Amino acid sequence: MAMEAKALVLAMMIMLSWIWAVRAEIREMEVWSDARSIIPFDEFGFTRWGGLELNVTGIAFSSALESTAAAAGDMDLSQLGFFLCTRDAWLHVLRQLQDLDITCALQSDLVRVVYSFDRLLPPPNPSGVAVARASTFRLALNLTDSPGQFTLVFANCLPQLRVSMSVRSAMFNRPDPFDPSRRAYLSAGAAALPLVYSLLFFAYAALATIWAAVLLRRRRATFGIHYFMLAVVVLKAFNLLCEAEDKSYIERTGSAHGWDVLFYIFSFLKGISLFTLIVLIGTGWSFLKPYLQDREKKVLMAVIPLQVVANIAQVAIDESGPYARDWITWKQVFLLVDVICCCAVLFPIVWSIKNLREAARTDGKAAVNLMKLTLFRQYYVVVICYIYFTRVVVYALVTITSYRYLWTSVLAGELATLAFYIFTGYRFRPEAHNPYLAIDDDDEEEAAAEALRLDDEFEL
Numbered sequence: 001m002a003m004e005a006k007a008l009v010l011a012m013m014i015m016l017s018w019i020w021a022v023r024a025e026i027r028e029m030e031v032w033s034d035a036r037s038i039i040p041f042d043e044f045g046f047t048r049w050g051g052l053e054l055n056v057t058g059i060a061f062s063s064a065l066e067s068t069a070a071a072a073g074d075m076d077l078s079q080l081g082f083f084l085c086t087r088d089a090w091l092h093v094l095r096q097l098q099d100l101d102i103t104c105a106l107q108s109d110l111v112r113v114v115y116s117f118d119r120l121l122p123p124p125n126p127s128g129v130a131v132a133r134a135s136t137f138r139l140a141l142n143l144t145d146s147p148g149q150f151t152l153v154f155a156n157c158l159p160q161l162r163v164s165m166s167v168r169s170a171m172f173n174r175p176d177p178f179d180p181s182r183r184a185y186l187s188a189g190a191a192a193l194p195l196v197y198s199l200l201f202f203a204y205a206a207l208a209t210i211w212a213a214v215l216l217r218r219r220r221a222t223f224g225i226h227y228f229m230l231a232v233v234v235l236k237a238f239n240l241l242c243e244a245e246d247k248s249y250i251e252r253t254g255s256a257h258g259w260d261v262l263f264y265i266f267s268f269l270k271g272i273s274l275f276t277l278i279v280l281i282g283t284g285w286s287f288l289k290p291y292l293q294d295r296e297k298k299v300l301m302a303v304i305p306l307q308v309v310a311n312i313a314q315v316a317i318d319e320s321g322p323y324a325r326d327w328i329t330w331k332q333v334f335l336l337v338d339v340i341c342c343c344a345v346l347f348p349i350v351w352s353i354k355n356l357r358e359a360a361r362t363d364g365k366a367a368v369n370l371m372k373l374t375l376f377r378q379y380y381v382v383v384i385c386y387i388y389f390t391r392v393v394v395y396a397l398v399t400i401t402s403y404r405y406l407w408t409s410v411l412a413g414e415l416a417t418l419a420f421y422i423f424t425g426y427r428f429r430p431e432a433h434n435p436y437l438a439i440d441d442d443d444e445e446e447a448a449a450e451a452l453r454l455d456d457e458f459e460l
Helices: 002-020 087-098 193-217 224-253 259-283 294-320 327-344 346-362 366-400 407-427 442-454
Strands: 027-034 038-046 050-063 080-085 112-116 135-142 148-156 161-173
Touching: 027 038, 038 050, 038 161, 050 080, 050 112, 080 087, 087 148, 112 135, 148 161, 193 224, 193 407, 224 259, 224 407, 259 294, 259 346, 259 366, 294 327, 294 346, 327 346, 327 366, 346 366, 366 407
Parallel strands: none
Antiparallel strands: 027 161, 038 148, 050 135, 050 161, 080 112, 080 148
16 A cells, blocks of 8 residues: 555656646756655657756765665665656556566666666765765767657665755757757747747737727726726736747747746736636626625635735746655645635626526516626636636646647637637627616516526526
8 A cells, every 4th residue: 555655646746747847948956865766857848859968966865764874885876866757658667666576667668767876976985875975977868769758757766865966957859950059948849839929929919909999999988897807918918928938038048038037927917817807807896886795805805815825836836846845735736726716706706696686586677687697697607618628628638639739738728718808808898888777678678577587597
């Protein structure tokens, strides 16, 4: 049972690293007194002209238990090292470990060993494992014979041995095999992302321009919520611009050159503003009523701090990587908070639908209430579809799509978001003659009243 639990944790670490990585810029990582048997680093999609450069310095060992200290010369350092592994191969390696066919992942013929620590120079201090003299190595590896999606993993198959080291990795593809000086530091599946994000930026810029023109033409019918919608679109456009520049610089130089900071800032503002917008529209604020009820304020006050936590978790996930000990914890926090926020924004829409149904039975304005009820029902369904697609379907696409086309899952999620923005703007656009306040004739009123009577209870 202990072996199965351990294998499950290792599988989770590797699988989450595949979902996480869409870039692999030049990274510098610190491992300090770590006794984990498996430490996943970067993941990368290599083409036929891919390469890996690995520079590891300050390698030192220490014993987790002083009583287990033994001569360093007795240690089998071939049980420590780096290897490359694909997703499918890793699942078979786990099975080999469970069946005791092998005792260390480095022994499997399904992985590609990059470097084994028995080649270290200088060798470890022979006086004992309590402290070992620092060692260093660097290597360059061409992967022309094995293109694919690989994760760089460190294996430590010596129980109770802690490892400290500084790791600098650079994974890249060569766009031109005849010009080795040119390198693309984006994974094969992410190579199209700079173009994708740039085109989406122009799409949102055009959308913001059109929306601003609509607001200017219909100023008398414009409410505060409409200006807030414009701000959300503008923030989304800047977020995409920063992400396009971030990916472009990483592809060419291996570093974001500060664009990642701007991306995180606009991602933070965009996330908070989008969830706030959904809550405000769900309450009918501004265009149906000029105030928020106490329970609606509580939802808003809960969503905003949760979005702050989600953005902090996202930064921790992106900047640390799977090698960090708390990386999985941050990933779980992000997923949990995101699910809570997605569920929380539905409550105001549900309350508005229930209030409209009750009003339809009492105020005698059947046609107007039927129009409002239909609109909020549609919005409720669309919000659910948007959340499901961007949180479930997109992740499913990541797992089933070839590593060369992982950008398509990003594009699918962004197109779904663009469609959601367009639907929201169209359905809640400012009208010169507010349809919610229009007075219908008697025939329309009777037809609407009959429709409300025959309408079954809306299942939320």
